[in-house]
Amino acid sequence: MVLKNVSAITPGKAILFGEHFVVYGYSSIIFAIDKKFKVIISFDELNKKEFYNKIRVKIFSNLGFDAEIIDSKINLSHNLPINYNIVNKLNKIIEYIINNNFDNIEKNFKDELILYINSEIPIGGGLGSSSALCVSLLGAFYNAMNKKFNKEILCKKSIELEKIINPNTSGVDCNICTFGGLGTYNKSLGFEKLNYDIQNLSFLIINTKINHNTFEMVNKVKNFKENNVDLFDNLCKDYERILNCSLKALQNRDLRRLGILMNENHLLLKTLNLSNSIVDKIVKLCQGGGTFGTKITGAGGGGCILSLINHDEQSLLNKLLEKLDDLQLNHFFVNLDDQGFRLG
Numbered sequence: 001m002v003l004k005n006v007s008a009i010t011p012g013k014a015i016l017f018g019e020h021f022v023v024y025g026y027s028s029i030i031f032a033i034d035k036k037f038k039v040i041i042s043f044d045e046l047n048k049k050e051f052y053n054k055i056r057v058k059i060f061s062n063l064g065f066d067a068e069i070i071d072s073k074i075n076l077s078h079n080l081p082i083n084y085n086i087v088n089k090l091n092k093i094i095e096y097i098i099n100n101n102f103d104n105i106e107k108n109f110k111d112e113l114i115l116y117i118n119s120e121i122p123i124g125g126g127l128g129s130s131s132a133l134c135v136s137l138l139g140a141f142y143n144a145m146n147k148k149f150n151k152e153i154l155c156k157k158s159i160e161l162e163k164i165i166n167p168n169t170s171g172v173d174c175n176i177c178t179f180g181g182l183g184t185y186n187k188s189l190g191f192e193k194l195n196y197d198i199q200n201l202s203f204l205i206i207n208t209k210i211n212h213n214t215f216e217m218v219n220k221v222k223n224f225k226e227n228n229v230d231l232f233d234n235l236c237k238d239y240e241r242i243l244n245c246s247l248k249a250l251q252n253r254d255l256r257r258l259g260i261l262m263n264e265n266h267l268l269l270k271t272l273n274l275s276n277s278i279v280d281k282i283v284k285l286c287q288g289g290g291t292f293g294t295k296i297t298g299a300g301g302g303g304c305i306l307s308l309i310n311h312d313e314q315s316l317l318n319k320l321l322e323k324l325d326d327l328q329l330n331h332f333f334v335n336l337d338d339q340g341f342r343l344g
Contacts, residue, residue, distance in 0.1 A: 007040040007344030008140040011337035012121040013128035013176045014203065014297045014306050017246050017265050018185075020221045020272065021239045022170065025187060029246060030172060031198070032180040033205075033334040037132035038344060040116040041140050057094060059087065061117040086123065089165040090115075093134060096164055097141050122207050122330070126214075126298020131173035134161040135341050143343055151178050151341060168215065180340025182250070196250045198336050202309040204291065207330040208278050210302025217299035221272050235268050242268075259292025259308050266295035274300025282329070290317030309333070 011032040018028025057069040065083040068075045072095075074087050094113075115137075121129040135158045142149045155178040159171040175191035176183060183193040225232040242261050249258040266283060269275065274296060275283075286294035286307045297306035309317065324331050 004144065005040060005042045006140045006144040007038060008136040008143065008341065009036050009038045009344045010132040010136040010139070010177050010341045011036050011128075011180060011339075012132050013173055014205065014304075014334070015126075016182075016297075016306070017243055017261070018239070019269060019296065019298060019300065020218070020274070021236060021268075022172070022185060022187065023218060023221070024225075024236065026236065026239060027184045027186040027189070027243060028172065029182070029184055029194075029243070029250075030176045031182040032176050032337040032340060033127065033203075034337040035120040035127070035332070035334055036337075037121055037129060037136050038118040039133070039136040039140050040118075040344070041137075041144055042114040042116070043112065043144070056112045057091070057115060058112065059090070059115045059117065061119075063117065063119060063123065082123075089130075090133070092164050093137060093161050096161060097138060100160075122304065124211050124303070125207050126212070126303035127205070128173045128177050130165060131158065131162055131169075131177045134158040135174060135177050137161075139341055139343065154178055154341060166214070168218070176340075178341045181338045182336060184247075194247075194250070197253065198250060199338070201255070201336065202311065203334050204286070204307040204309055205297070205332055205334055206282050206286075206305040206307070206324060208282065208302050208305065209330070210276070210278060212299055212302035214299040217274060217301050220274070220301075224272055231271075235271060239265070239268055255292050255308065255310070259310075262293030262295045262306075262308060263287065266293075269296050269300055272300075276301065278302075279305065281327075282324075285320060285323050288316070288320065289313055290320045 012035050013030055014033050016029040016031060018026060022028040059067040064078060066077040067087045069091050072091060074084060076083050119129060121127050121132060123129050135154060138158050138161060139154055155174050158174040162169045162174055172185035179193060181193050182196055182198055183191055185191050242265050246258060246261045249261060279296060282305050283294050290310055290313045292308040292310050294305060294307040297304050
């Protein structure tokens with residue numbers, strides 16, 4: 001019996017421009033953030049060709065719960081609906097990985113798999129936690145099984161995994177989490193990495209602590225479009241202008257211009273009824289100084305807010321952080337992660 005540990009690390013992501021407009025054929029701009037999802041799998045290696053159909057899975061996490069899965073029955077240390085939902089999805093992902101990716105392998109698990117999860121990415125905040133989990137878990141399994149893979153294969157298979165828990169996923173999150181860096185995504189053209197220098201750009205992310213449902217937000221925009229055809233067309237034209245200008249601003253490292261465009265993009269999302277009083281309050285605070293621009297990042301209706309930091313206004317930034325603390329809002333700084341997936 002040989003105990004084997006394999007770890008994998010994947011960054012989260014943030015959408016800089018293009019939420020929802022990407023659904024209607026426009027490009028979005030996304031980047032990987034240096035907040036990561038780490039997975040460690042621990043198991044006994046056996047030189048057997050048959051695979052055990054029933055594996056006991058033990059899960060230890062920093063997400064507020066531990067769990068055990070035996071014959072698909074879930075036992076939780078803290079039996080809350082949100083925890084059950086996470087573990088249930090995780091169980092489906094593990095079953096899919098085992099049943100669809102590792103035929104004819106020589107080394108398999110015994111009857112127990114131990115999974116350690118350590119996430120720096122807020123769950124349900126629109127920062128790619130589910131995609132980072134899929135990429136990390138699959139990459140760890142590939143390495144554990146000594147199966148050859150590259151990032152292209154990992155990304156493609158991770159998108160299949162994510163569709164188990166989010167059937168309508170576009171695949172953009174898995175792309176940026178796997179490859180890292182900055183890029184554009186378009187439904188027709190796919191993902192394209194941009195080689196612009198934004199390594200030293202700093203962003204502030206504020207978690208509204210309001211859970212949101214991406215599917216519901218997408219349907220909300222769809223209904224808005226159907227009931228406001230001309231207005232929606234004008235919003236799309238405005239976004240296309242913002243997109244083209246933002247690419248130039250990124251290329252030229254024009255932070256002030258980039259911030260203005262972020263504010264403009266946020267106003268479009270607000271017009272689509274994707275904001276609320278809490279989001280409005282946070283955005284107004286951020287626009288009061290210490291930042292270049294602020295916007296929703298993700299589906300909206302809650303989740304997280306993204307703000308581009310102006311380090312030349314450090315005193316105003318400090319005051320902003322104090323106000324966010326007074327409101328008991330979780331916030332943290334992020335930079336670009338250019339590495340993407342890696343083995344730990």
